[in-house]
Amino acid sequence: MSETNPPTTTWRKSSHSGGGGGQCVEVAALTSAVGIRDSKNPAFGHLTVRAEDFHTLITRIKHGELDHP
Secondary structure: OOOOOOOOOOOEEOHHHOOOOOOOEEEEEOOOOEEEEEOOOHHHOOEEEOHHHHHHHHHHHHOOOOOOO
């Protein structure tokens, strides 16, 4: 899925990211999907996923389903 980055796009990063310069991603509500990008390299572009798939990803993360053993 591909979607351009509208000029009014607001990218957000988790408040849990802190200011330590760690590995963070930013997300944005796009016209018909969710954008995900590297906060350190926003010029590299972003991934675009359906909102339903993003919700599933967040739910699985919150339930620890994607934790490394």
